[in-house]
Amino acid sequence: MLKKTSLKDIAKKVGVSTAVVSSVLNGIGKGKGIRVSTERAKKIRQIAEELNYKPNEIARSLKKGSTKTIGLIVADISNPFFGYLARCIENEALKFGYIVIIGSSDEEINKSDLLIENFLNRQVDGLIIAPSEGTIEQVRNLYQNKIPLVLVDRFFPELSTNYVVLNNYQATFNATSHLIKNGFRRIAIVAYKLSLIHMKDRIRGYLDAMKSYNLSDNISVMEINPKNSKAEITNACMDLFIKNKNIDAIIFTTNLLSVQGLYCITENKIRIPEDLGFIGFDGGDCFNLFNPPLTYVKQPIEEMANEAVKIIMNCVNNAKSSKISQIILDSKLIIRSLSG
Amino acid sequence: MLKKTSLKDIAKKVGVSTAVVSSVLNGIGKGKGIRVSTERAKKIRQIAEELNYKPNEIARSLKKGSTKTIGLIVADISNPFFGYLARCIENEALKFGYIVIIGSSDEEINKSDLLIENFLNRQVDGLIIAPSEGTIEQVRNLYQNKIPLVLVDRFFPELSTNYVVLNNYQATFNATSHLIKNGFRRIAIVAYKLSLIHMKDRIRGYLDAMKSYNLSDNISVMEINPKNSKAEITNACMDLFIKNKNIDAIIFTTNLLSVQGLYCITENKIRIPEDLGFIGFDGGDCFNLFNPPLTYVKQPIEEMANEAVKIIMNCVNNAKSSKISQIILDSKLIIRSLSG
């Protein structure tokens, strides 16, 4: 890599101190900064151009104590939900001149810890985290150290942090109600076995809907170990569909679960909706291309990203005064005539 | 954000200079670095622990001239191909202690330019780029400035840079041959209208296969403007399938094109393979869940990521001697009994 030109190089060539060069190139207006004659300023800008000067953001960061970088930790960036969320956050942050560095925790406490530490050591100005199960202490620590922070997708009710999440309760309550209104009665729900509130709420929404329609006896919750491989998820669904035939509709509470469920449904030639009512999560081409197209819970991902960035920018800029923001966004049930 | 403890804080507390603290905490072994008595070292480590010292990587980067960061520029991180590629690169880079910052160019020259500049200003140690059409000058510039660089997915034959790409010619040659061997004759191919070599090669593979089976008269290439919306892609496919019925099989040359093609196929109730032979690109759940499961060209994404990281690490570490690496990986045709 060739040596880059620095302020010093320009200063030497023009015959001034680095201070004026810095001041000029930062475009400091009247009244503020160092005074420079217009011709000097012009000369400086010209030489900077000639030498192809580009500020070293690392040096700048060190001096200013701000890296214009935010760290994003998701479960897995190759998961379409997080991929799109990351993309939206990237876009929105760029509008503020911020760059985002992304890490995938794979829902592992250790990886999450390492990523947080790594990002912090790199002096990110703030963190956006979809926290994994068991990371409450990590998050509490960040909060206590007053690191600008916003949780997305999941949060800890015990902690009064910023967060932007789905109204998970409403999502499955509506989904379940929709199935019931369409004549389904023996409705099951498939979720991850997680203590995280978003999962608990999705289950709770289902339970309350079933109860409110006097279908308590038909409640059937299947909680799947998140460490299970995709194949194992499919097997678990098999139990539900094949061995335990006492079910006429099913709700999946994440995209991955939905898709793995579809594998099982397809393999066993189960027809939707004749044999089974179906509601999935998050949509995707699979759902649209399925025969018939599938009903699903659509999350407002762009909005989630935009709110998260807005909050973190607020934390970063008005470090002192910023109040806690806890935002709960509504999902939308995308209803396909033939399923659900 | 609370004030973080620095080397100076530890030095003051222990009563030594920052130099020894730095030396101790960097775990410099016998013979190298500063000599410190074992008890002093122990004390330093203990106080560092107590004060919860974490090195400021920004300061370190400035001093060492290396940020342990690589920049990755893809077309769109929310595209599953690039999402998974990014994930693999992230994983692999982390093994070397590197972090990756990702940017999406949206195939736009300007965005690509901005991202490159931004990443360079942030002093990334190297760049991995899936270059967009029209960015050859940007890439040439990087090369001339001796920025550690490796292209992925696409490359410029005019430029002798490092790259890791698919054997695109072989991919579509094999796909086309497979269709022909299965009795299809009037095979069309759908590609993006791009001057980029990877697209040209995918078309060339198809053309050569058709010619080598004496099917030159049946050649039908549809080049779609990449700026077109998804809906427009579907419309374009419509032309091919409906208006121009003179086709019995189709090859799509990217995942997005494949999926949009499937929308058209589904909407028009075209049956695969009775009405149309089908070969798509990159796979995905859609392909597996389709009825029938679809044949597709599988790219070795992990391998692509690993090779790219290996090369960039080599550039970064042996800055002087590193020879140019140009790696061409074979695809695999995933054959489903019923399609293609």
Added chain:
DNA sequence: TTTGTATAGTTAAACGTTTAATCATATATT
């Protein structure tokens, strides 16, 4: 003439590291 103030800069420290050069003392070797 002195004072005030506007203009056009310079100096030097600081951000938190790393590291080459130097220094002081104790012990071992000739």
Added chain:
DNA sequence: AATATATGATTAAACGTTTAACTATACAAA
């Protein structure tokens, strides 16, 4: 006794910025 070597440190500069504090000159006003 003089010299060499090992041990255990310190000092100071450097990475490339930013910025508060200061200086110097010119001109106008009192």
